[in-house]
Amino acid sequence: MIELVERQDKLRLPGVVEITGVSARSQSRNRPVDTDKYRWFDDAATLAEDPDVDVFVELIGGSDGPAKFAVESALKAGKHVITANKALMAKHGMALAALAEEKGVDLLFEAAVAGGIPVVRVLRDSLAGVEIKRVAGILNGTCNYLTTSMLETGRSYDEVLAEAQKLGYAEADPTLDVSGMDAAHKAAILSAIAFSADLDFSKVKVSGVDGIDLLDLKLADRLGLRIKLIAEGLLTEDGVVCRVEPMALSANHPLARVNGSLNTVRIEGDPVGAITLTGPGAGAGPTASAVMGDVAKLFRPAIRPAFGRAEHHVARPFVAAMGDETSAFFLRVRLADQPGALAALTEALAAEGVSVNQLVQDSADDSGASPVAIVTHRCPRSHMQAALTRLGKLTMLIDAPRLIRIETAS
Amino acid sequence: MIELVERQDKLRLPGVVEITGVSARSQSRNRPVDTDKYRWFDDAATLAEDPDVDVFVELIGGSDGPAKFAVESALKAGKHVITANKALMAKHGMALAALAEEKGVDLLFEAAVAGGIPVVRVLRDSLAGVEIKRVAGILNGTCNYLTTSMLETGRSYDEVLAEAQKLGYAEADPTLDVSGMDAAHKAAILSAIAFSADLDFSKVKVSGVDGIDLLDLKLADRLGLRIKLIAEGLLTEDGVVCRVEPMALSANHPLARVNGSLNTVRIEGDPVGAITLTGPGAGAGPTASAVMGDVAKLFRPAIRPAFGRAEHHVARPFVAAMGDETSAFFLRVRLADQPGALAALTEALAAEGVSVNQLVQDSADDSGASPVAIVTHRCPRSHMQAALTRLGKLTMLIDAPRLIRIETAS
Structure with missing residues (x-):
């Protein structure tokens, strides 16, 4: 994130971004970027309220505790907030959105769902003229990696999980991922947007991959089916149903072929049909990209240039051919x-x-x-x-x- | 489009849209919607300049002639313009964008590229914080249908084209599609956005599927390759290279499996990695969806609600379970x-x-x-x-x- 701000001359932001200050648990920890040149805050909420701050970016995590306190502090102080915190938004999103409206500031959270895939804005803005019927997808890369890898290697859940932890694809405590809870947070957020619904996380039905047996994957495979953890939100006559559970997909299903740690979201609506977005669902780069997209949204130039090129951007030329490719x-x-x-x-x-x-x-x-x-x-x-x-x-x-x-x- | 406006209570637009007037070549033609209840204009430019009009939506087509004249008239009269016209934007986009900026109005064209896939806004806004390296995709459904169908059925280009025309997948005059020109218009527009480049369509290298032989597809298949018409824009040291040509993709390539008339765009950037968007690239529904997404963008509420729900939207409840599915x-x-x-x-x-x-x-x-x-x-x-x-x-x-x-x- 900081690294991306530091090379913003290569980006296409509508204006210039400045880092006012940085806060984290430990100042002395080794980081890929040098934070010494920025004002340091031991306390995130103090940073959030600092008069020099226009936008507070929250990357702390956790639905309650310091993240919630800092975000609330920022909103109350009239600062725009950008967060990557899916648990926070799934549990307290409605209340935080109301607070943001009351204070007349933006609360943006593209990075909270599906990492680098800009599905929040696609659903909320680009598809505002579409009647969404269903949003379904693979929203947890760890679970998808586990089921993919079990079937490919013929190893048990425990073996594959241990390897994923070694490779960094799964957390030391993988509960949030493998229980389906992480995917459920994301699905609930998407459902609230897609269906103009009052997010109520207590209504979301969640089961994970932790009960999945290699035997199930193998037998399903013999029957032409791929078992994957699918998160979905759908519009029914009674209201919005949101659930996360293993599903068996026919081999020609668009989500069946999404392997490894990728995320995919399939949006079905009238009159657009189905749109599928695929990309990296986690990681520092994708998260930073999503946060910066939200930062870009906060600029409100009087005129929005049609091709997105702001005055401070240098135009590149079209050239007829490549060099010797x-x-x-x-x-x-x-x-x-x-x-x-x-x-x-x-x-x-x-x-x-x-x-x-x-x-x-x-x-x-x-x-x-x-x-x-x-x-x-x-x-x-x-x-x-x-x-x-x-x-x-x-x-x-x-x-x-x-x-x-x-x-x-x- | 009109039909969608008429049921906007089901949509999630930030405000209310009203159709001021309608213009087309013939008033008496049978249409799926009743246009009699709207003011009729024989001349599109007169509609564009009408004092009651805030936004002019151009769905005429053609890079010059009445479409260009009407769009210019609208912009000069200080109206926002939404267009689905890829040829117009590829050839005159820079000049029109400058005119729009001069007049302080928006020129939006989501529907001009990849139909219902909201790639224009994804590239321009959501990925504004990403350094794009390459945009590549299948941007012409007709060409993709032809090559897919030739290989699947073992029939010649001419036979498959004739059938596609009968099924409505290809125009009576298919030149614009099969020559690669239509895909080139779209690729040029995406390249201009992705690379902050001065769109110069004369520099775009274009070849189509009209020279493709069944023999080539079959031999490539035996070598594990799928030949598809690929449109791409890439950033080189000299500038932006934009080209459309048949390419042979390895069977495990993400674009190789996109069959039939679907469109796909793959965006590669730093630090996001690769994002792939797939969906319907043409048709009345997808086009109307894209246009309505642009309409939504023109509303500028003082506060943007975090989950996109405006005051006039009725909130739906989350419910715990489906009925008897x-x-x-x-x-x-x-x-x-x-x-x-x-x-x-x-x-x-x-x-x-x-x-x-x-x-x-x-x-x-x-x-x-x-x-x-x-x-x-x-x-x-x-x-x-x-x-x-x-x-x-x-x-x-x-x-x-x-x-x-x-x-x-x-």
Whole structure:
């Protein structure tokens, strides 16, 4: 967060942000950024009330205790508040929202739900003209990692959890995650927005992955089903139902393929249909991105530039082409059915330093042309172009080669 | 759009919208909504300048001609403009944005890119605190439908195109789509936002799917690659490169699995990582949703309620549980290894009207327990609960059954 503010010249904020002060439990702890240059506050609530502060960013956590006290202090002092605290918002969101309204300040919490995925603002603002029927998703990366990994490795819940803790994918005390409570906090917040509902967390039905057995995952797999912890909010005639529980998804279900620690939210509404947002659900970077998006929202320029470029931004130019890009390529040619044709093709490539990774040759078609497709190793496009020039001179090429850039999953 | 305004009591707009007037080429054409109750304007520019109009919504299309004239007239008259016109924004967006700024009005165009997916605002506002490196996606549903369908059915480009035209997935004149031009308009707009760049459409490199051969798709498939029309904008040292061309994606690439007429945008940035948005890229409903999201943005209440609920919205309650929901279920039990155990299980289900769709039984484990998993047909949960009560009385059940709701792709 601080690191991101320090390089804000690279960002597209509508104005300039200044860090007034910093507070945390321990001043002396080693941090990736140097906090010594900022005013230090031992007490978060004192920082929240400081006259130099316009916006209080709360990243403490916990539904009660110091986080709640500091947020309330900030709101009461007429400061905008940005929080990443899902437990706080799920339990006290309505009361805090009322306090913020009373004081005429904003209470923003994009980072509280689904990390870097900007689903709060999408639901609240972009889809304000949509009648939402259902919001469902994978809102806890730890649970998704556990169920994915159990099935993939055939190991028990306890083994996989222990490994996840070692890798940092699960907390030392994983209760909040594996019980489904963390996902429930997020689902309740999304439901309140989507359905204009009075958030009442006591009504949310929660079960987690802690009772999941490898046997269940394996048998479900044999029946074409993936068991995942699904959080959902849906509109019924009686009101808003919000629940978190393991569900068995058919293999072709859009949420079934979301593996590992990713988060996904699927929003179904009329007349938009279904929109799915996928991304990193936790971590310092995604959280900082979400917080900064909320910071950006607090600027209220008289005129909002259509493409988002503020006066202090330097415009970049569009340029016609990349420099000499390196890529793997798919190359398809049709060769005349004559001896040495394939050798001539591969020699032409080799002569320009283009090496073949995979090759398939099809039997000759009615015209006697034999299609060949090649996947090259990564090479500069200039090499590939030189090879194409060489190929152009070969008489055994029936027509122009087809060249397509390859992209693999990163 | 009109239909959506007429049922705005079901939506979550921050204020009330009124249709001042309507203009189209022909007043007498049959439309799904009754336009007779609104003031009719034969000329869009006259409507745009009408003193009763605060916001002009342009859904005419075309980069020049009446759409451009009407949008310019509206902006000059100091009206906010909302447009779904990607060609207009790609070619004249910079000039129109400057005109809007000069006049102190908003120019919004969420519907111009990726239909119902709110990617314009996500990029511009939510991710304003992120350094975007690349925006890539499938931005033309027609092209994606064509390449998907060719490979699935083994038919030629011409055959699949003709069918797509019959089904309404492709225009009578498909040039704008299949040439890649439509995707290029959208990619250029996204690039301008993502990279704070001066949009210069003449620099965009465009090739389409019109040269794609079934042979290429098939050979690529054999090499584990999916050829799709990919639109991308990326930040290079020289400036912004924007291009549209067929690319070969590895089968595990996040964009490779997006089939049919869906749109997808993948945004890569620092420090958020990658966020993927998927949804309907075209159609009246998604377009109207996007336009209404822009309408919502024009309201500027003094205080923005944290959960988006304005004063005129009626709050819905959270309720503890659904009524008697109908669903298919995954049921797993462990049966004692004794004759008639499976029969007793299936009889208990049948007695409560729960019918078995699929069943797998595993060999008995060390303790002699034999795991059985069942996928039921859809039934009311109350039937399933009654069946569970019956099962609870069976002595051959080793432990408590595991019941998980099933959801299939809709």
